[in-house]
Amino acid sequence: MNREALDLTTRPEQDQTNETGGASRKGRGFLVVFYILFTLFTLNILLGKASVQLGWDLPFLLGDVPEFLLLLVAAMFLMLAALRREKGQSGE
Numbered sequence: 001m002n003r004e005a006l007d008l009t010t011r012p013e014q015d016q017t018n019e020t021g022g023a024s025r026k027g028r029g030f031l032v033v034f035y036i037l038f039t040l041f042t043l044n045i046l047l048g049k050a051s052v053q054l055g056w057d058l059p060f061l062l063g064d065v066p067e068f069l070l071l072l073v074a075a076m077f078l079m080l081a082a083l084r085r086e087k088g089q090s091g092e
Contacts, residue, residue, distance in 0.1 A: 027084030030077050037074035041067065 044062050051058045062070065 026088030027081035030081035030084060034074050034077040034081060037070060037077060041070050041074060044070070 044067055047058055048061050050056060051061065
């Protein structure tokens with residue numbers, strides 16, 4: 001059998017993950033949403049700490065429950081991104 005004929009028969013999953021970076025791009029949208037939500041959560045924490053230390057009265061800070069829900073949704077998007085990347089690497 002010809003060696004060149006064997007080289008031409010590659011699986012599509014290998015082509016996606018090798019040079020084009022197909023598996024590394026999966027879940028990127030979920031990661032962007034996670035970064036935005038986590039940045040909002042972190043800013044809320046830092047502004048809350050600054051308001052206590054410096055005596056600022058900031059009316060737009062989130063309370064305990066909305067802050068927890070923001071962190072929960074951010075964690076869910078992080079898990080979705082991880083699952084999407086895992087699915088992309090397994091070739092399904």
